[in-house]
Amino acid sequence: MSETRAMSLRFPDPEQRAAIAAAAHEEGVSMQEYILTAAYDRATAVEKRFLEAFRESQAAYGAAFAEELRDLDPSPEQRAAELAARAEMELQEREHVGQGRAA
Missing domain, CATH: 1.20.5 (Single alpha-helices involved in coiled-coils or other helix-helix interfaces)
Known part of the structure; x- marks a missing residue:
């Protein structure tokens, strides 16, 4: 059975730690939850941007790819x-x- 461990929250910069602690307090969550939420939000923002760019590419070049596929058969x-x-x-x-x- 695995134990749940707390995330290590060591910051070399005390000002950075204080800023994160203040932001977490303002949100009403723990520092760990604040950091994990921020990391998740950042990761999903990257994913959303990738998907947007992919859809834009499909819209711009989809017809060209469809034409190429017709040439293959x-x-x-x-x-x-x-x-x-x-x-x-x-x-x-x-x-x-x-x-x-x-x-």
Whole structure:
């Protein structure tokens, strides 16, 4: 079973500690809760900004990416031409190999 431990609240700068203690007191919470809440708020603010930037990027470039994806899947005509070219190439290779053995 794990024990719950208090967070170490050692500050090398006494003025910083006093400022945080005053802010926590003003909020009516412990210093530990104040610091954890501030850290959480900062982390979620970074996450929110990342998601906003991602949505902006999608809006700006989404159509371009969709167009690129269409190019990845060839049309039936293009696919048929590729298969025909491959078959012709394989036939030429077989003929070439056959000629080499005969020589």
